[in-house]
Amino acid sequence: MTTASRDALELTPEVMEAAAESKAWPFEEARKIVKRYEGTSFPDTVLFETGYGPSGLPHIGTFGEVARTSMVRHAFRVLTEDRIKTKILCFSDDMDGLRKVPDNVPNKEMLRTHLGKPLTKVPDPFSNEYPSFGAANNARLRAFLDQFGFEYEFASSTEYYASGRFDEMLLTMLERYDAVMDIMLPSLREERAQTYSPFLPIHPKTGVVMQVPLEERKVDAGTIVWRDPDNGELFETAVTGGHCKLQWKPDWAMRWAALGVDYEMSGKDLIDSVKLAAQICTALGKKPPEGFNYELFLDENGQKISKSKGNGLTIDEWLSYAPTESLSLYMFQKPKAAKKLYFDVIPRAVDEYYTFLSAYDRQDWKNRLGNPVWHIHDGTPPAMALPVPFALLLNLVSASNAQNTDVLWGFISRYAPGVTPQTHPELDRLTGYALRYFEDFVKPSKAFRAPDDVEREALAGINDALAALPADADGEAIQNAILDVARSNERYQDHKRKSPNGGPGVSVAFFQMLYQVLLGQERGPRFGSFAALYGIAETRALITAALDGEL
16 A cells, blocks of 8 residues: 655635535534534633543443544534634543443452442452552553544543542532432432432442432531441531542533533433433533434444443454554444444445545545545545455455465565555555454355356356456456356346346346355455456366365
């Protein structure tokens, strides 16, 4: 792959005009923030927030929220000509009590002895490297965000509570307790409403986050009085200084109010919670942030991915088989549509990324600002050319039984003279991904089938057609030769489609047959392109092996 860097994005009149009219969703979201301050001045810093619950390992949904928020932030910077200071705050709710032991962590028995305690008071189950479970998971999140190059500031709920940064707003919530309860109680089941309090004191003896009703509120003293349900002992706890935290919906609202959050997105499953938090934020005397609700990611069975269950893809798993930009693309596309997030989506995401990248230089500014790569790369996508798509590499691995990148490069260099790992390092990186993906996901599911009599006739015809072509025929010539064979076979004629000469088109079943019989797969890329890359002689040998029952 050839790569060339671009200069920093210049906010020319042409770019600004395109930005003002862009229908890309990050610009639509950024306009909400511009409108928020219409008729008044912007604050010193426009604050974008994304929340994270460190009760389990970070997953792709968490990464997606930061990636998408970063895209909105960049769109806002363009709309305001980068005159307004902005910041993304990645906030970890690490003061939450450990309610259950996650399925995908070690030392479960040890963790069970610490149920109910704040995550930053629960020992690290992975090693002794970090002081707590919360700190260990926070480090994992930060390591990935740093690796990806996100520009953000990390915030710990425990640190913010303990340092007093929330004290003023906590006292305001204590003062306006009744208004908060009027908002929350109608949303609760009757049984829970009987004992609900937005304040959760930390037990001074056990360290557990207590969910108990209040005996008394002392607004002037800034304290709450509550009773231990096990032994009836009475305690008076300050709501400030980290001695007490809030239930998560009031906590969310308090954070918005205390920090002046301007924008935060969240999953569709939190729509009702966002409404409640917005009402509480208003009751605290502050304006709730702008934002939108994205659809959830699903695993291969259509179930919501969960950090505690560990279903769906993890960040590390995706990045074992594909470049990070492909993951960013998947986050950009249709954020309000539910999408399955499992291994099958990776190859398409990789090829779509490079397709968008190759189209960028041919586009005007209106279309560039709608191109995902503009948002993925903050307006300066690299100039690249990819001579071989990822899907073709996968099929090359499948057909050649390649065990290393050297074998693949033998085919690639013949197909594209002058293309080497040194001239195209990104393509070299993709060959490694292709080998790993094939070994782990394609190879175990390969299932060749023998051709029937009609299919044998078609394959023999293809073999003869390929024999008549020059050895260096390109993918288009090979594809046309194969299509001519298919059109002459009644089974594969599609009379709803038309060929260039007006005759019947070719049924999709023809290409399904080629991949099932020759590669043991259900689908693949354009067969002519594959044969050009693999080689005409090699493709004919593959057909002969299939006809002889040797695959």
